[in-house]
Amino acid sequence: MTDVFGMPVRANVSFDTDQDSSEHEPRIFLPIVLAIMAIRGSLLPWVTVREFNGEKHEYNLLDVKGGTSILMTIAVLSVIGMTIAIFKRITGLTVASLAIASLGWMAAISGALLGILGSLLPSINVAGIDLTRASVGQGSGVTITIVSSFALAFMIVRRLTPVDKYSPRAHISVLPLVALIPLILIAINMHSEWMVLGSAESNYQAIIAGDSLYGSGLLVLVLWLNVGLWIAAVIVQRSIVAKFAGTASILVSLVVTMYAVFLWGGGKALAWLIPSNVEKWATVTVNPVTFLVGFASISLLVLGGLSFLPSVTGRRLGIGNAVKLETHVCTPQI
Amino acid sequence: MAGVFTYIAIFGMTLTWIIGWMGISMIIGSFFQLPLKTTCLVGALLGPLGFMLTVIIGFLENHDKPSTHSAFQVTPTQEAWDPFL
Numbered sequence: 163m164t165d166v167f168g169m170p171v172r173a174n175v176s177f178d179t180d181q182d183s184s185e186h187e188p189r190i191f192l193p194i195v196l197a198i199m200a201i202r203g204s205l206l207p208w209v210t211v212r213e214f215n216g217e218k219h220e221y222n223l224l225d226v227k228g229g230t231s232i233l234m235t236i237a238v239l240s241v242i243g244m245t246i247a248i249f250k251r252i253t254g255l256t257v258a259s260l261a262i263a264s265l266g267w268m269a270a271i272s273g274a275l276l277g278i279l280g281s282l283l284p285s286i287n288v289a290g291i292d293l294t295r296a297s298v299g300q301g302s303g304v305t306i307t308i309v310s311s312f313a314l315a316f317m318i319v320r321r322l323t324p325v326d327k328y329s330p331r332a333h334i335s336v337l338p339l340v341a342l343i344p345l346i347l348i349a350i351n352m353h354s355e356w357m358v359l360g361s362a363e364s365n366y367q368a369i370i371a372g373d374s375l376y377g378s379g380l381l382v383l384v385l386w387l388n389v390g391l392w393i394a395a396v397i398v399q400r401s402i403v404a405k406f407a408g409t410a411s412i413l414v415s416l417v418v419t420m421y422a423v424f425l426w427g428g429g430k431a432l433a434w435l436i437p438s439n440v441e442k443w444a445t446v447t448v449n450p451v452t453f454l455v456g457f458a459s460i461s462l463l464v465l466g467g468l469s470f471l472p473s474v475t476g477r478r479l480g481i482g483n484a485v486k487l488e489t490h491v492c493t494p495q496i
Numbered sequence: 497m498a499g500v501f502t503y504i505a506i507f508g509m510t511l512t513w514i515i516g517w518m519g520i521s522m523i524i525g526s527f528f529q530l531p532l533k534t535t536c537l538v539g540a541l542l543g544p545l546g547f548m549l550t551v552i553i554g555f556l557e558n559h560d561k562p563s564t565h566s567a568f569q570v571t572p573t574q575e576a577w578d579p580f581l
Contacts, residue, residue: 228499263541264510315541322534390545398552
């Protein structure tokens with residue numbers, strides 16, 4: 163590079179990463195979006211009741227007595243937190259995060275209570291499938307609220323000492339982020355309809371969701387624990403945490419794959435065994451969700467295995483870091 | 497009136513959950529000598545996951561610390577009380 167006189171120009175380029183704490187503060191846009199997502203999740207179904215005639219009733223937080231007041235309290239606390247965050251970022255976000263976390267825990271506790279209530283009902287077992295529990299399940303809103311509140315909470319937690327030492331701001335691990343995709347997909351679809359026994363024409367129809375299968379309560383618990391472990395692996399970037407999460411993923415995926423294969427195989431066998439004269443009212447339909455869950459669980463199995471390879475766990479994704487590019491052009495003195 | 501009771505019950509249950517996990521994380525955090533503010537917030541925000549995170553961070557923190565009480569190393573306390581020094 164030369165100047166107008168043909169003399170070489172010394173370009174002094176310095177990459178100055180800002181050490182000022184204000185530069186490292188989290189931006190407010192993402193926390194606001196996560197808070198809105200968590201609140202929106204509470205307006206989606208939290209509990210789904212399926213009747214044997216194929217009808218479905220869905221309930222959210224607003225259907226509970228005093229639910230509107232609960233949601234308003236959380237929304238007001240979140241707004242107060244976000245307002246404080248404009249002046250004092252971490253403090254404000256902590257207030258908002260605590261409010262949203264309480265909503266997330268309400269969703270989680272409602273799911274747990276649902277499991278307990280379901281277990282108290284007398285069971286009607288057909289080929290290992292509890293048809294009573296098939297009638298009550300979690301809605302999609304629970305997953306959205308919990309994941310959003312967790313994400314917001316982790317944004318705060320990773321700034322705290324000494325967690326920040328294990329959670330570099332410049333990059334995050336790729337494997338946990340990829341592993342969370344099939345895991346959350348399974349978590350959502352565990353409450354979807356996997357198989358339908360009977361036809362819509364007849365009044366009797368049993369809808370079998372993933373959470374009605376034998377031992378599914380424990381599986382859902384381990385599944386959420388695994389989600390937490392992978393999120394922890396995003397924060398604490400140590401291979402030991404990824405290995406823990408990977409091991410849990412392998413266990414979860416093996417059980418879920420077994421569920422999907424057995425349900426698909428059992429459904430096929432049942433459809434083959436049903437006499438042709440009752441086919442009109444006793445059909446067996448395996449929904450596409452079963453195949454989706456099966457595919458997700460196989461992907462999770464592979465990703466769990468990859469967590470033991472240092473070359474894979476070492477892969478990092480660069481995220482926005484404040485870099486100041488300064489160029490000083492020095493022209494020679496004449 | 498039922499709405500008020502439900503409101504109190506749901507918030508009470510959630511607060512008990514949050515404060516309970518905060519306490520558990522605080523106890524575990526103090527065992528590993530982690531900062532109180534961190535363990536409180538981790539427990540309150542993340543619940544059982546926060547407890548797990550506290551244990552992981554606790555182990556990592558204590559693992560990273562150099563051992564000052566080695567059998568072949570004189571500790572500063574011992575040095576101060578050594579009459580031959």
